[in-house]
Amino acid sequence: MKHVYRFSLPGWAVPQQEEFYALMARRxxxxxxRGFLLTRFSKGDPAELLYRLDAAPSRGQPPEEERLQFYESCGWHFVCKADYFHLxxxxxxxxxxxxxxxWQNxxxxxxxxxxRxxxxxxxxxxxxxxxxxxxNFWVNGGIRGDLTVSETTVLFLAQCGFVLPALLILLILLKLFTSALAxxxxxNYLRSVRGEKITRLSLRGFLFCEYGTAMFYAAVFLALICTLILLTPRTVPMGQEPSSQVLLRLEQLEPNATVLQGTGSLGQESGQTEVVDVPLASLQLHNLQLSDTNGNTPWLDQHYIQLSGPLDPVLVAQxxxxxxxxxxxxxxxEPLxxxxxxxxxxxxRTDLIEVCLASGNRILHIQYLGSASDAQTVMALASQALTENSKSGV
Incomplete structure (x- = not known):
């Protein structure tokens, strides 16, 4: 026996389901x-049939044997369970x-x-x-620096951009909308059972609205997944010019270190560095703790953000x-x-320098632990990376 599948109509749409199944029978x-997403149909000769949904005692519970026998005696045959109902x-x-x-009401x-x-x-x-x-951000902000609400919000938007939170909010509002619609x-169906006059869409109009909403919901969900994938950091060779990465290299701050060895906190070798090269606003993490031949352990941690949208770079940097x-x-x-x-x-702090600079829509935060460089050197190199990146248009 051949089978075909169609998308299931929502469980609450009682008259629409009854009309839809009768239309399918004529075809x-x-x-x-009936499943949550798909309904399975068997192929046969077209027939004029009536379909009715009967409320189940509880969601997903099969009908009682006595009720089945009574309905059979009246000419009504059980088909399947249908969410809140029996068909x-x-x-x-x-x-x-x-x-x-x-009684039906x-x-x-x-x-x-x-x-409800x-x-x-x-x-x-x-x-x-x-x-x-x-x-989440208030707690972390309180631990890491007592951020205000405005600083918390602007930092979140700077890290992930406006697209991701907008999609999340839209997805949640769609869920709320579909629940309210149900x-x-x-x-309205209950009102019609009680004999009240109501106005409802035709089956074609209802199907258009239902499938249109479902496709929009799926599109938003797919866009959310794609956005998360695009925000994933990627790895590029350390040998690239600093201006193309907007990153400092530990060798620039530790010129006396002849050999750098070891791996970073993310497991990458010292010859690689984590870089975000996506067009959306993004947060870049670079954390390498390496040792030289003298046993010193200089350490460099960098966060780079390229802003998108109407955000104040000064507030984000702060x-x-x-x-x-x-x-x-x-x-x-002093003069910048x-x-x-x-x-x-x-x-x-001794041997620890922390600096955050903003140039246009680009912001770079540096944490450097080492004795070979001073604050002015760190600021100068970070400034050069940011401004050269601006000139190159990367």
Missing amino acids: GLFVEK YCAEKGAGELHTDAA ETLLPVRKSL DELIGAGVQVVFWLLLFFL MHGFT SMAKYLSLGDPLPVK PAGIDCAFLDDS
């Missing part, structure tokens, strides 16, 4: 099994499955309660994700300096290197 396709069919001309509107109330709970759950999810985001549609630094970087008031808009510096 020679008969329901065998029955009969030949055209058979008496209606339900003749007592008050009573059996449908648990379904309405389930839909789903709507409340979707609303709770929206609040939960918003709270989780702010709590609640509204089923409430937020990065507070969030990433071990100390308390202060604004540099050419091309640098602002800088934050902390060189109060």
